[in-house]
Amino acid sequence: MGVALSLLRRSGPGRARWPLPAWGALSVRVLPRALRDSFLGERVRWPLWLPVGLGTGIGLYFALPFEPSVTIAVLSGGSAICFAMLAAWSGSSFARAFLALLAAIAFGFAVAKARTEFVAAPVLTHKVGPAYIEGQVVEAQIHGKGQRAVFAPSRIGHLKQLPRFVRVSFRGETDLLVPGHRVGFKAVLMPPPPPATPDGYDFGRDAYYDRIGGVGYAYGEPVALDPPSSPGWRERLAKTVELMRWRVTQRIQNVLPGSTGGIAAALITGDRGGISTDDEAALRDAGLAHVLAIAGLHMALVGLGLFWAIRAVLALFPVIALNYPIKKWAAVGALGGAAFYLLISGSATPASRAFIMLAIMLVSVLLDRPALSMRSLAFAATILLLMQPETLITPGFQMSFAAVSSLIAVAEWEQARHAKRDDAGGWQSPYWRSLRRYLGGIATTSLVGSLATAPYAAFHFDRATHYAVLGNLLAMPVMGFIAMPAAAISVILMPLGLDRVPLHVMGWGIDIMLAIGRWVSALPGSVTAISARPVSALVLISLGGLWIVIWRRPWRWLGLLPVAAGIAIAILTTPPDILVGRDGETVAVRGNDGLLRLIREPKDDYTASEWMKRDGDTRDIAGTIGTRANGVRCDGDGCTARTPDGALVAITRRVDGLADDCGQAAVVISAVPVRSGCAKPKLVIDRFAVARSGAYAVWLKGKTARVETVQNARGDRPWSQPPRRRQSKQISNGG
Secondary structure, eight states: OHHHHHHHOOOSTTOOOOOOOOGGGOOTTHHHHHHHHHHHHTGGGGGGGHHHHHHHHHHHHHHOSBOOOHHHHHHHHHHHHHHHHHHHHOOOHHHHHHHHHHHHHHHHHHHHHHHHHHTOOOOOOSOEEEEEEEEEEEEEEEETTEEEEEEEEEEETTOSSOOSEEEEEEESOOTTOOTTOEEEEEEEEEOOOOOSSTTSOOHHHHHHHTTEEEEEEEEEEEEEOOOOOOOOHHHHHHHHHHHHHHHHHHHHHHHSOHHHHHHHHHHHTOOOTTSOHHHHHHHHHTTOGGGGSOSHHHHHHHHHHHHHHHHHHHHTOHHHHHHSOHHHHHHHHHHHHHHHHHHHTTOOHHHHHHHHHHHHHHHHHHTTOOOOHHHHHHHHHHHHHHHOGGGGGSHHHHHHHHHHHHHHHHHHHHHHHHHHHHHHTOOOOHHHHHHHHHHHHHHHHHHHHHHHHHHHHHHHHSEEESOHHHHHHHHHHHIIIIIHHHHHHHHHHGGGTOOHHHHHHHHHHHHHHHHHHHHHHTSTTOEEEOOOOOHHHHHHHHHHHHHHHHOOSGGGGGGHHHHHHHHHHHHHOOOOSEEEOTTSSOEEEEOTTSOEEESSOOSOHHHHHHHHHHTTOOOOGGGGBOOGGGTOEEOSSEEEEEOTTOOEEEEEOSGGGHHHHHHHOSEEEESSOOOSSOOSSSEEEOHHHHHHHOSEEEEEETTEEEEEEHHHHHOBOTTOOOOOTTOGGGSOOOO
């Protein structure tokens, strides 16, 4: 309480000083009065909380363990209207703000449910194939040593109910995978995979909102089919845009092979399929991963670069410059160029957010009004959440808005001190002052952005980078003065076939940036692996961070309290003692040294690698397989291992060893059915349990065992339907 009150004090010329008494005379009435005065004094910032309320409602929808009915969504939407009307009629500022926030929360819940119903499409519930598939190519990209494409299928074997889209990987490259082309091929399709752990990344949920109902791999080469019948104008427009993106990507990668071309394509069209795993990891570990995701930096360089270039060219002609509003003409040109860039880049969440903010600024130029940065950010968040509420729970949305909101808050704080600091510094060369501001801006942006996104990077990617400031100081001048200007020129000249030279210049800039990324990422201690943390910790840190960046008065620092609580929860979280994979045979047990040990060589390498990453373990898979030296013993019937508290875990592979394991072990994990007679262990998991519930995470404490499963964590939602039991063998594999 004392710390909170000390943070609430204000002093200085022209500032109100709250009448806080001495510590010995503190009254319970002082804090409420101080909070009330701060709240009323921040009236101009109240609207910034509306997208937060909208996001809260969306978050509540996704946190439910069941799918709410349409009736509940309608009632929620109706409640939002009622709350909004009551807020408009209320004469109390507190009541008006509270009711408006409730309206935003209720409306966010309704919007999320409406979006789920809107994108609903069939999803495979079992393996299909090899089956003959016919479909139209929607998207195509290089992936590893082959290609990966998204299709709109018109036939999948003998299936009657077809998914809206399926994603299929092909070995090698073919000229037939072009957006808009119709092809046929044989492939195996499966449902979008569930998470590898109860708290892991849910590809199935993302696929549901992309309307991808199946994923798989092809056998052999595709064959060309007759083109489809005339589609509607929306389909034709989408096809034209995607075909243009594909052609630009192909042109870039033909001129710039390898990762250089892959990064160039990522900067222009958003297609990251051509980037090698090692180069992507090097940029990520050097704090340069944001370069690969088209966002504020890219949109600002393109939009504001066009604004400056158009205005500079028009200023060369005095007749035009003195008689016409060339600043507004430049704003219109920049807005059009930025819109085109958004279109060919794929319109990802960070790019959409950056475009909206840039558009607000340019429209403000047209209307002769100043742009309010934090309000434009709130407006951008509101638009994105209304259009695609599912983006709230994606790392791109969270990291993008965390970084930008923090940078704007720092800029607002710095703005008032900027002129005074320059005046106090005495005479300086204008060139030195510009250089100092530029380098200081890069350092500040990198530091603030890294700190703001660190909790989200740790939560989603289980790692933290430590030399991001150094990496950005070295790489951003190359990005800003070489790579992006050359990219813009190459796109302008590409229709004329004159893009080869600017593309090579862009490639030189990318090669320099890659060299910087490899050097920085190779420095000692550049990356720290971080074990998985609960979502409650991230929510508390996010709410505390929002409190800090939205408010301006000293009470903003009360946001440090939920941030500290979130950090405490993250630190105190205990990792699971046992993990069981979704195949029922990949098992890991935590040893006395606190590290996970795989009981046998895993059949599911992806699951095993995800476990190690989520555990903050940087060892390769081969180094994590248990041996007798670390307490893992195996024979023909199965394996045994002990947890740090001495509990015996038995992994049974045959019925012959089941009786002994049930009599001795605290936990039995069986690859064969366990029907009865195994009551002594604390927990029994057989293959049928894994088939019903997905992967398991188990915590042992004393005589009890706490269990979390993927199916329970996902809940009964449209994207988490459990597999159909004993039916996959009855499904025809098609022609």
